[in-house]
Amino acid sequence: MNTETLSGTSAIHKKIKNQLIIVRRWNEMLHKRISLFNHKIIMNELITETEKERLIESILCRCKYQNNKIIYWREKDKYLYPHFLLPTYEESRVERSKKIRLITGELPRTFLLSHNAYELETLRFLAMWKLDDSDILKFLRCTEERLVHSCFDSFCVDGECVGLSLVLLRFWNTYKPQDIETINSMLMKLIDHTLNNTSKIPSFYLWLTLSELADKSELANEIILKFSQDLYKLFQKGWIVNPNNADRYNPIRKYIIKNALSKLPKFNYLKDAEVIISNDGRCYGRFNT
Numbered sequence: 001m002n003t004e005t006l007s008g009t010s011a012i013h014k015k016i017k018n019q020l021i022i023v024r025r026w027n028e029m030l031h032k033r034i035s036l037f038n039h040k041i042i043m044n045e046l047i048t049e050t051e052k053e054r055l056i057e058s059i060l061c062r063c064k065y066q067n068n069k070i071i072y073w074r075e076k077d078k079y080l081y082p083h084f085l086l087p088t089y090e091e092s093r094v095e096r097s098k099k100i101r102l103i104t105g106e107l108p109r110t111f112l113l114s115h116n117a118y119e120l121e122t123l124r125f126l127a128m129w130k131l132d133d134s135d136i137l138k139f140l141r142c143t144e145e146r147l148v149h150s151c152f153d154s155f156c157v158d159g160e161c162v163g164l165s166l167v168l169l170r171f172w173n174t175y176k177p178q179d180i181e182t183i184n185s186m187l188m189k190l191i192d193h194t195l196n197n198t199s200k201i202p203s204f205y206l207w208l209t210l211s212e213l214a215d216k217s218e219l220a221n222e223i224i225l226k227f228s229q230d231l232y233k234l235f236q237k238g239w240i241v242n243p244n245n246a247d248r249y250n251p252i253r254k255y256i257i258k259n260a261l262s263k264l265p266k267f268n269y270l271k272d273a274e275v276i277i278s279n280d281g282r283c284y285g286r287f288n289t
Contacts, residue, residue: 030058031091031100034122038103042208042255052129056136059085059122063139073115079149080112082119084139102167104204104256105249113160113167119143120171127175140175163202166190170209180216187219204249207231208256214263224260228267231257235270238282251275251283258285 033055040047063084073081092098099114101107103121108114123143126136147168156165169186172179194201213220224231235257239250254275261267272288 030062030122031087031118033058034125035103037125038121039252039255042252042259055125056130059126060135062122073111079146080116082115083142083146085119085122086115087118101246101249102202102205104202104208104253105246106163106202106205107246108160108163110160113164116164117167120167124171124174127171131175144175162190162193163200163205166201166205166209170205170212173209173213183213184217184219187213187217191219191223204253204256207260211256211260211263214260221263225264228261228264231261232267235261235273235285238278238280238284241277241281241283251277254283254285 037047037051037055070083070086073086074083087100091100095101095107097107097109099108099111100118102117108117120143123140126133127140130136131140156162165186169183169190172186173183176182190201190206194206207224210220210224214224235254239254240247241250242248258270258273258275262270262273269287270285274286274288275283276286277283
């Protein structure tokens with residue numbers, strides 16, 4: 001083998017190594033970025049086109065470079081677990097339970113909710129920003145096919161399937177916003193179950209979803225109105241902000257409450273309200289006068 005061939009081989013190996021390093025970094029950062037971008041949208045902060053493109057590139061890279069972990073979960077059940085995206089080892093180590101928190105801070109009890117929320121929250125950004133891309137459409141349609149065959153698509157109330165139906169509803173509202181009939185049907189079942197059962201549902205994720213549906217759903221507005229006084233008190237109340245546990249999500253939860261309430265004419269003025277962290281280490285809703 002001559003020197004030129006060796007040099008070419010070395011360059012290829014170096015390129016592959018660099019690509020693997022980039023993929024590893026993307027893997028480690030993806031969930032943080034998904035949460036961050038969701039929080040930016042909730043707080044009505046600007047996301048640049050460059051940031052969008054980089055996130056989409058990261059997601060597509062993860063979808064295409066699957067590992068044996070995906071195969072393991074597929075073998076457990078063909079439809080109940082993700083086909084494209086799962087938390088990495090590094091991401092799973094963040095919490096002792098090895099589950100990934102929802103973007104609103106709730107910690108799932110099961111891998112069913114944790115893994116599916118991870119994939120659906122991530123794919124949701126593809127549906128939001130690049131629905132015209134053929135590769136992305138393939139991922140989304142495969143996911144749609146999987147969800148149609150799952151129990152939580154038909155509203156199962158076992159375990160954390162109810163919470164997962166809520167995540168699915170938010171995903172569907174972005175992926176198929178014109179499918180009003182399905183969205184309203186899912187929302188009605190969720191609300192009926194929530195009001196008539198004691199089983200827990202991710203409450204802040206519920207208010208986030210309702211705030212996003214309120215512009216086109218009378219039912220969403222009715223539920224927000226029903227609990228508006230309680231929500232208003234929560235917005236004003238001081239909540240501890242601790243970076244070492246779920247309390248770190250409390251500021252974003254205040255924004256979620258603000259967004260939900262501001263959909264109502266009575267609380268429209270809250271659109272200009274702010275969330276501040278005071279010297280006492282608590283976050284408060286503050287009204288601009």
